Amino acid sequence: MSQHAETAHPDLLTVGIPTHWYNLAAELDAPIPPHLHPGTREPVTPADLAPLFASGLIAQEVSTEAYIPIPEPVREIYAMWRPAPLIRARRFEQALNTGARIYVKYEGVSPVGSHKTNSAVAQAYYNSLDGVRKLTTETGAGQWGSALSFAGAQFGIDVEVWQVRASYDSKPYRGYLMRTYGGTVHPSPSTLTEAGRAILAKTPNTTGSLGMAVSEAVEVAAADPDTRYALGSVLNHVVLHQTVIGQEAVEQLAAVEPGGADVVFGCAGGGSNLAGLAFPFLREKIHGRSNPRVVAAEPSACPSITQGEYRYDHGDVAGLTPLLKMHTLGMDFVPDPIHAGGLRYHGMAPALSHTVELGLVQGVAIGQHEAFTAGIQFARSQGIVPAPEATHAIAAAAAHVADDPTEQVVVIGLSGHGQLDLPAYAEFLDGNF
Numbered sequence: 001m002s003q004h005a006e007t008a009h010p011d012l013l014t015v016g017i018p019t020h021w022y023n024l025a026a027e028l029d030a031p032i033p034p035h036l037h038p039g040t041r042e043p044v045t046p047a048d049l050a051p052l053f054a055s056g057l058i059a060q061e062v063s064t065e066a067y068i069p070i071p072e073p074v075r076e077i078y079a080m081w082r083p084a085p086l087i088r089a090r091r092f093e094q095a096l097n098t099g100a101r102i103y104v105k106y107e108g109v110s111p112v113g114s115h116k117t118n119s120a121v122a123q124a125y126y127n128s129l130d131g132v133r134k135l136t137t138e139t140g141a142g143q144w145g146s147a148l149s150f151a152g153a154q155f156g157i158d159v160e161v162w163q164v165r166a167s168y169d170s171k172p173y174r175g176y177l178m179r180t181y182g183g184t185v186h187p188s189p190s191t192l193t194e195a196g197r198a199i200l201a202k203t204p205n206t207t208g209s210l211g212m213a214v215s216e217a218v219e220v221a222a223a224d225p226d227t228r229y230a231l232g233s234v235l236n237h238v239v240l241h242q243t244v245i246g247q248e249a250v251e252q253l254a255a256v257e258p259g260g261a262d263v264v265f266g267c268a269g270g271g272s273n274l275a276g277l278a279f280p281f282l283r284e285k286i287h288g289r290s291n292p293r294v295v296a297a298e299p300s301a302c303p304s305i306t307q308g309e310y311r312y313d314h315g316d317v318a319g320l321t322p323l324l325k326m327h328t329l330g331m332d333f334v335p336d337p338i339h340a341g342g343l344r345y346h347g348m349a350p351a352l353s354h355t356v357e358l359g360l361v362q363g364v365a366i367g368q369h370e371a372f373t374a375g376i377q378f379a380r381s382q383g384i385v386p387a388p389e390a391t392h393a394i395a396a397a398a399a400h401v402a403d404d405p406t407e408q409v410v411v412i413g414l415s416g417h418g419q420l421d422l423p424a425y426a427e428f429l430d431g432n433f
């Protein structure tokens with residue numbers, strides 16, 4: 001990337017890529033409730049987080065600035081695939097027989113095929129500034145593990161990944177991708193950590209969960225001063241990094257739709273791609289420039305917004321992470337092993353939960369059959385096979401325009417492609433769910 005920095009026209013490379021990350025909370029009247037220390041239940045301090053996270057990321061976690069500059073080395077890596085396209089989905093509109101104008105913001109163009117790289121690159125960069133040698137992390141479907149493995153390779157950092165057992169077994173291609181980038185991958189729960197051994201002793205046949213995998217990755221990072229931990233969603237700094245999606249989309253849409261968006265849909269697992277897309281649209285709303293609704297599509301099998309409680313809870317099963325104020329099904333909740341592995345998380349980003357509480361975002365739960373039905377319809381009309389996670393957003397948007405046939409502008413976050421998820425599509429086509 002230093003080579004890019006030295007090219008004669010570096011500005012050409014990064015044209016159209018945001019220069020700042022956007023922090024919606026800084027512009028809201030009520031701040032996001034602070035994370036609490038798991039022992040004392042007092043607000044966590046930067047010193048509490050220092051064993052786990054890079055100093056630059058900790059500063060972002062508690063930042064009250066509305067705009068945070070994106071370091072040039074990060075923008076130059078973003079330029080390998082950003083700006084991501086905003087696509088008018090005309091053929092999908094025809095398939096739905098709707099008068100709505102539907103636009104999809106497509107994050108599948110990243111090297112690993114999802115939005116996760118937007119934060120992975122930033123996290124690897126700030127860890128490299130602190131001289132960190134290794135990052136540990138969890139992954140559900142394997143998108144985050146492959147994104148962090150890619151980002152680690154960019155900055156010379158080793159990456160060790162605990163992948164939820166159900167996905168490790170059913171999605172081997174993601175593991176191959178992590179290893180191709182130089183990462184190491186273990187199924188979770190594993191016998192490599194105390195947390196993993198304790199879970200296996202109690203439930204030897206568990207399909208695993210993101211909460212379990214987080215416990216394992218955090219335990220390993222906390223025990224080694226040269227190792228830190230990276231989280232692929234949920235935390236404020238991750239949400240912040242993802243706001244490149246929405247800032248680009250607001251600008252791209254303005255070129256063709258002067259009135260802006262009427263409704264924005266995204267799938268929500270930990271909340272990062274939806275918040276990253278929606279918060280810049282909510283910025284337009286709070287500044288009175290447009291009036292979009294935002295809808296979070298979550299799986300019926302793991303409905304933290306529509307069925308969970310809004311309270312403090314741990315991010316992991318072992319209770320090692322700070323307490324986060326969020327919509328949660330409880331840290332022990334183990335969702336059914338649905339194909340959208342990236343949506344199997346018991347909680348929701350505090351930043352997104354906060355906007356739900358403020359009435360800026362509404363949740364809707366979508367069943368797996370309905371999600372894949374919409375995914376197939378989208379693939380047959382537009383050609384892009386959506387990631388199973390993203391099919392939830394597409395299904396929610398399809399149901400919305402069926403109910404409300406008025407002329408309107410709909411934006412859908414297409415968080416990734418599903419080309420490594422084709423076995424799940426085959427199962428659906430075979431009538432297995």
Ligand SMILES: *Cc1c(COP(=O)(O)O)cnc(C)c1O
Pocket residue numbers: 114115116141143144232233234267268269270271272273274342343387389390415416417
């Ligand atoms: C991880 C993932 C998700 C869910 O995570 P969020 O933090 O809710 O964005 C959604 N879509 C894809 C493609 C993913 O990889």
